[in-house]
Amino acid sequence: MTAAAGDDRREGDGPGDAGGPSQFTDPERTGGYAHLLKAVVYRDLLIWVRYPLNAALGIFMGVFFFALMFYGGTMVAGQAFSDSIEGLIIGYFLWTLAIGAYSGIMNDIQSEASWGTLERHFMTPFGFGPVVVAKSIAIVFRTFMTSAVVLVVMLLITGTTLDLNLVTVLPVATLTIAGALGLGLVMGGLSVLYKRISNVANLLQFAFIGLISAPVFDIPWARFLPLAQGSAMLQRAMRDGVRLWEFDPLTITVLVGTSVGYLALGYAIFGLTTRRARRLGVLGDY
Amino acid sequence: MGREPSTNGQARDDERPVSANDGPPALDPDEAAIYVDGLAKTFGSGEDAVTAVEDVSLAVAPGEVVGLLGPNGAGKTTTIKSVLGLILPDAGTVRVHGIDVHANPRAAYEYVDAMLEGARNDYWRLTVRENLRYFAAIRGQDPDAVADRHEELLDHLDLAAKADTAVRDLSRGMKQKVSLASVLAGDISVAFLDEPTLGLDIESSLKLRTELRRLAEERGLTLVISSHDMDVIEDVCDRVIIMNEGRVVVDDTVEDLLAGFETRGYRITARGGSETALADLEDRFDLTDVQHTGDRLRFEVAADTATFYRLTDAMEAHDLDVASVETVQPDLAEVFVEMTNGTADPGGTSEEDGSTTREAPANRSPASERGDRR
Numbered sequence: 001m002t003a004a005a006g007d008d009r010r011e012g013d014g015p016g017d018a019g020g021p022s023q024f025t026d027p028e029r030t031g032g033y034a035h036l037l038k039a040v041v042y043r044d045l046l047i048w049v050r051y052p053l054n055a056a057l058g059i060f061m062g063v064f065f066f067a068l069m070f071y072g073g074t075m076v077a078g079q080a081f082s083d084s085i086e087g088l089i090i091g092y093f094l095w096t097l098a099i100g101a102y103s104g105i106m107n108d109i110q111s112e113a114s115w116g117t118l119e120r121h122f123m124t125p126f127g128f129g130p131v132v133v134a135k136s137i138a139i140v141f142r143t144f145m146t147s148a149v150v151l152v153v154m155l156l157i158t159g160t161t162l163d164l165n166l167v168t169v170l171p172v173a174t175l176t177i178a179g180a181l182g183l184g185l186v187m188g189g190l191s192v193l194y195k196r197i198s199n200v201a202n203l204l205q206f207a208f209i210g211l212i213s214a215p216v217f218d219i220p221w222a223r224f225l226p227l228a229q230g231s232a233m234l235q236r237a238m239r240d241g242v243r244l245w246e247f248d249p250l251t252i253t254v255l256v257g258t259s260v261g262y263l264a265l266g267y268a269i270f271g272l273t274t275r276r277a278r279r280l281g282v283l284g285d286y
Numbered sequence: 287m288g289r290e291p292s293t294n295g296q297a298r299d300d301e302r303p304v305s306a307n308d309g310p311p312a313l314d315p316d317e318a319a320i321y322v323d324g325l326a327k328t329f330g331s332g333e334d335a336v337t338a339v340e341d342v343s344l345a346v347a348p349g350e351v352v353g354l355l356g357p358n359g360a361g362k363t364t365t366i367k368s369v370l371g372l373i374l375p376d377a378g379t380v381r382v383h384g385i386d387v388h389a390n391p392r393a394a395y396e397y398v399d400a401m402l403e404g405a406r407n408d409y410w411r412l413t414v415r416e417n418l419r420y421f422a423a424i425r426g427q428d429p430d431a432v433a434d435r436h437e438e439l440l441d442h443l444d445l446a447a448k449a450d451t452a453v454r455d456l457s458r459g460m461k462q463k464v465s466l467a468s469v470l471a472g473d474i475s476v477a478f479l480d481e482p483t484l485g486l487d488i489e490s491s492l493k494l495r496t497e498l499r500r501l502a503e504e505r506g507l508t509l510v511i512s513s514h515d516m517d518v519i520e521d522v523c524d525r526v527i528i529m530n531e532g533r534v535v536v537d538d539t540v541e542d543l544l545a546g547f548e549t550r551g552y553r554i555t556a557r558g559g560s561e562t563a564l565a566d567l568e569d570r571f572d573l574t575d576v577q578h579t580g581d582r583l584r585f586e587v588a589a590d591t592a593t594f595y596r597l598t599d600a601m602e603a604h605d606l607d608v609a610s611v612e613t614v615q616p617d618l619a620e621v622f623v624e625m626t627n628g629t630a631d632p633g634g635t636s637e638e639d640g641s642t643t644r645e646a647p648a649n650r651s652p653a654s655e656r657g658d659r660r
Contacts, residue, residue, distance in 0.1 A: 028473060029396070031428035039423030043412065050411040050452075116403030119372050125396045125426045281329060281338075281364065281373045284402065 029125070036126055037134045044108075044138035055146075062096050062150040067157060085158050086239045091212050093151045094231055097173055098180035098208050100143030105136055105181055106201060109188030118192070119284040128274065132267070136181050140174065163241040171244060172237055176230025178259040180208065182266025183226060189273030192283065226262045229255045313345040316384040319476050319508035320346040320369060325378030327364050338364040340532045342378070346525075348475070349506040351498065353519035353540070355622055356529035362512050365529065366478050370400055382476055399425065400478035401469045405461035405485065408468045410454035414445055417453060417464060418471040425472030436471055442497050443467050444490075458485035463494065470501070476508045483518050495521045516622065528622060551588045551614035554597075556606040557581050563604035571597050586614055 048055050069088070073081040109132075112118035121131045155162065187201045214228040223229040233255060236242040244252075277283040315321045325342040328335050339361040346352050356362045367373040369380050371387045371394070380387045387394040401407050408417040418436045419429035429436075440446040443463045448456060453464050462485050469477055482498070483491040499522055501507040513519055519526060519540070526543055528536035536543065553575075564578055567585075571593070576585040583606065589597060601608060 029426040030431040031423055031426050035423045035428050036426075039420050039429070043409070043416075043420050046416065047409065047411050116406035117408065119367075119370075119402060120399070120407065120421065121424065122372060123370060123395050123399060124424045125392055126424070127392045131424060275374070278372060278374045281327075281367065283372050284367075 033126070033130060036130065037137060040131070040134035041138040041141060044135070044142055048142055059146055059149050062146070063153045063157075066092050066150070066154050070154075070158060085160055086162060087235060089151070089154050089158065089160060089162065090235050090238045091231065092154065093147060094173065094176060094212050094227070094234055095208055096147040096150050097143055097177045098212070098227055099205055100147060101136075101140055101177040102180040102184040102187070102208070103201070103205065104139035104143060105132075105184035106187040106191065108135055108139065109185075110191040113192050113284060116284060122274075122283065129267070129271075132185070132270065136185075140177065140181065143177070144170075144173075162238045164238065165241070165243060168237045168242070168244040169234065172230055172233050172255065175255050175259040176227055176234060179226035179230070179262035182262035182264070185263075185266035185270040186273075189270035192277045193273045193280075195282075223254055224258055226258065229258055313347055315379075315381050317347070318345040318381070319348040319350070319383055320344070320510065321379070321381040321384075322365070322369060323379040325365060325368055325375050325380065327368060327373060327375045337532050339368070339375075339529075342529070342532070342534055344527055344534060344537060346508055346510065348383075348508055349502055350525060351502045351509040351511065351523045353523035353526045354510055354512045354529065355514075355516075355519065355526060359531075360529040361532040362529055363480075364532075366400070366402070366480070366510070366512065370398065370478065371395075396426070397474055398476040398478070399469045399472055399474045400480070401465050401482060402478070402480050403465075404481055405458065405465050407465035408453060410461070411452060413450050413452050414440065414456075414464050414467070415449045417468045421468040422471040422473075425474070427472060432471070432473065435473070439467050439470055442500070444493065459487055459490045462486055463490070466494070470507075475506065476510075478510045478512070480512045481514065482511060483513065483515055491515075491518070498522050551586050552594060553584070553586045553612040553614050554601075555582065555584045555609045556601060557583070557609055559583055559601075559604050559606040563601075563606060566604065567597070567600060570600065 066089075069092075070085070073088075109118065112121065122128045124131055154160075183204065187197065187204065191197050191201070208227060211225050211227040212231040214222040214225055214231070216223040216228050216232045223232070229251070233242075233247060233251065236247075237244070274283060313321065315323075322345070323343050325339055326337075327339045328337045330336055342361070342365055354362050354366070364373060368375045368378070369382070369387065371380075371391045374388070382394045382398050385394040385397075387398075408421065412420065415436070418439070419433075422429050422432055422436070437446070440449050443466065445460065445463055445467060448460060453461055456464065462482065466479065466482055469479075479498075483494055486494060495518060498509060498511070502509055509522075511519065511523060523540055525539050526536065527534055558581060561578075564576070564583065567573060568576070572588045573585045574587070577583070587594075587597060598608060
């Protein structure tokens with residue numbers, strides 16, 4: 001795949017075609033979307049490892065809060081708490097994934113804007129959309145890696161075993177956090193427009209707990225909330241060993257529909273906010 | 287969109303006024319590397335509305351290096367960001383190599399990139415080479431395929447020895463050069479550079495200027511440089527566009543712009559004469575910086591051609607022997623200040639369109655007649 005924006009080019013778009021006095025020749029595009037994705041994922045990982053303390057603290061805090069809950073809960077509720085530990089681990093794992101995706105994309109957009117590199121990502125022949133999608137994929141990839149470490153440590157601490165069928169867990173978890181990614185894009189777009197929105201953004205992280213634990217079997221409409229349907233499916237997959245193909249089609253349809261829907265809605269709002277930021281002249285200002 | 291953009295400096299007629307927004311265009315939209323017509327942008331509304339740019343028109347030829355100058359708040363950044371599609375203008379057409387930037391941004395971005403945030407234009411945690419590879423990739427390049435060109439770029443910018451050093455560990459000047467390199471890494475034909483020499487020492491600044499000229503001459507790179515360093519503009523740019531209060535007030539070649547101000551004065555040294563003679567001259571002419579020591583009289587005088595000859599006649603009448611005449615030539619900084627401070631108007635401002643017009647200076651300067659330009 002080559003020439004990212006080549007499809008958009010018209011006949012005679014190039015300066016040579018215009019017959020101008022330029023000695024310049026059309027830029028040669030040697031890369032495509034695959035190079036874009038590889039570069040964005042690689043950059044994200046490089047930046048992550050080059051803040052080693054921050055990276056290590058992120059994982060440590062994830063484990064620390066779980067340990068606090070686990071030992072605190074065991075002391076208070078004893079066996080009753082231990083009986084529900086699998087659900088807690090799965091919910092916490094999904095929460096770290098959702099928070100990672102949500103805050104990852106939001107912080108990335110915010111830091112690019114404040115640092116001064118956001119505008120350069122806007123000015124690419126690929127368009128801003130594919131760059132943001134590539135960033136989202138990079139963040140989801142990194143979030144899976146860190147959350148997997150937290151999950152393994154949680155299982156070791158509690159001595160619990162879960163069914164980790166990757167063919168089921170990976171697509172369900174990915175689709176589930178797509179909704180969180182959509183919310184992250186909304187908040188990222190709002191941060192470009194309004195700059196300081198950390199209070200609202202942080203509040204939403206706690207709302208994720210409610211969404212992940214929403215009783216979708218008791219309240220049918222709750223399954224249309226972000227994270228809720230995927231959370232219920234992940235519980236069944238990891239605790240009860242239900243495979244992806246064993247879920248009924250309606251359940252999967254709702255998962256795909258809500259995930260894609262919230263992601264698309266988030267992207268659309270992100271597009272509107274960045275357009276508004278361009279109108280106000282604040283796209284790269286912080 | 288009534289008026290056409292101003293001509294570019296390359297095709298300038300000597301009789302053409304200095305201003306933009308007048309005269310026939312030398313370039314049509316498809317020939318120009320950058321073509322802006324009737325650009326307008328107002329931020330806010332009602333009483334809080336601030337007009338950032340108003341009816342800005344300009345055209346830059348491929349391979350041309352243009353300096354964009356103006357005091358703070360003149361509208362430079364809004365103009366540049368509107369050309370780049372980062373700000374949505376209220377009115378106007380913006381084309382890069384004939385492509386409408388706002389209608390078809392992806393195609394336009396094949397050609398253009400910008401260094402808008404100085405050294406903060408790239409990632410300081412990445413190495414120099416990693417930055418180049420990253421920004422090449424997001425601009426549609428396979429970093430491996432263009433690695434040789436990146437090495438060449440690093441060599442030219444004296445960054446080769448630091449290629450694998452994290453940008454944060456480099457000096458301010460080096461960071462600035464990495465920023466420029468990351469812009470050029472993507473094989474572009476039009477670059478907007480905001481303060482490219484900021485933070486560079488004199489030697490680095492000179493090298494960078496040479497490199498910018500080389501890029502323009504050898505690669506046909508079109509450059510628009512916004513800088514407060516007048517030496518950079520004077521050394522590197524073919525043409526200067528000066529903005530003030532949201533409008534283009536000057537659009538001319540550097541050479542002609544400076545030449546246009548040569549006649550603002552002369553420094554004359556003479557021998558002989560008396561206090562009476564000096565008093566008479568001071569009474570009749572606008573003498574400044576007068577030094578009268580013994581037999582030697584030295585002064586500066588603001589004068590056009592006719593006045594200059596009347597002065598020399600008067601000096602002859604007072605038995606003053608003219609020993610030397612030097613033109614008092616301003617540098618670009620003085621020209622800039624004069625053109626933007628609102629008090630000095632070299633040729634008058636049209637009430638209708640705000641454009642400044644000035645007589646072609648080459649025809650009235652004795653210095654020019656003698657070929658005495660610097």
